[in-house]
Amino acid sequence: MERDPRELGGAWQVSQRHRFIAPSADLARYVDRYWVVTWDYERPYRQLVVPLPNVHLTFRDGHAEVHGPSSSHVYRELTGSGSVFGVAFRPGMFRPFLDGPVARLRDRMVDAATVFGPELPDPVDVVSVEGYLRVHLPVADPEAERAGQMVVMIADDPGITTVDALATRCGMSVRRVQRLFAEYVGIGPKWVIRRYRLHEITERLADGVDIDWAALAADLGYADQAHLSRDFRKIFGEPPTSYAQRYGSFEK
Known part of the structure; x- marks a missing residue:
């Protein structure tokens, strides 16, 4: 299947605009950021959305939805002109709004009225x-x-590559960490660790750094390079080098 040229080298920026806004001080405990995406496409575009461990509240065309944390990438079809206003809650901080564990929202979308009225x-x-x-x-x-x-x-410590390491750092048992993440983050600590460590690969690729894939796989706790590539593809939608092509230099 031939690749859509709008995916390459940042060309998607011709038809999309992304804006990020910091929350007011009294809401910063709960909200990581607000985001606004607008688009204008003459023909439909298949937008890749890469997951992070945030819950999002979105507003579009008079409807509001709560999107739980996704365990893998998803695609959204953008067509014509439109916009979405979103609230990205800090990981762990949507649970106080919710009458139940955040894990029940994993890979799900629900009507915001079920939470907020x-x-x-x-x-x-x-x-x-x-x-x-x-x-x-x-x-x-x-x-x-x-x-x-x-x-x-x-996110801040590349040295954390296993749940055992996280549990030791926090003075907790592995089981306690797992239960806490299920209740408050909605997705397991192993997934969160892998997500942030794999993101560091995209940063290296964007910077043009040569990568020793076998050594990197070992550093990240993978049995081999094939297992690393499999996890990367599940989260980011394609192999590392293909994904990096999306974010080359772009000039308006």
Whole structure:
């Protein structure tokens, strides 16, 4: 199958715009960022979406949805003109809004009314969405903060490559870490560790760094390069070198 040239070298930026906005101080405990995507395509475009361990609340065309953490990449078809306003919650910090473990949202989308009620912000912008969230602010949950801090620890420390290492660093049992992630993050600690370590590969490729794949696979705890490539493809949708082609230099 011939590859869509709009995927290569950042060409997708011709038809899409991405904007990221920091939350107000009183909501920063829960919200990582707001994001706005707009697009204009004469013919449909198959957008690759790579997962992170965030829960997202999205607003589009008068509808609001909660998207749980995904265990693998997904594709969204973008056609014509449109836009989405999104709220990316900090990993672990959506659980206080939810009456149940975040694991039940894994690889799922639900109507936002099941969590926040039927009212929607109007218009959909940062001011109105923040007002909407403040109406529904939950009671503080120290375990949510703990889970969120552990995800930050994983993201910031390339030396964490196993759940055992994470559990030791946090002074917890492996089973306790697994239960905490199921309840608050919605996806397992092993997946989160692999996601961030594999992301570092994309950064090296983008920087043009030569990679010793066999050595890297061993450093990341894989049995061999084939297992690393399999995990990368599941999360990012294609082999590392193919994925890197999406983000070459682009000039408007």
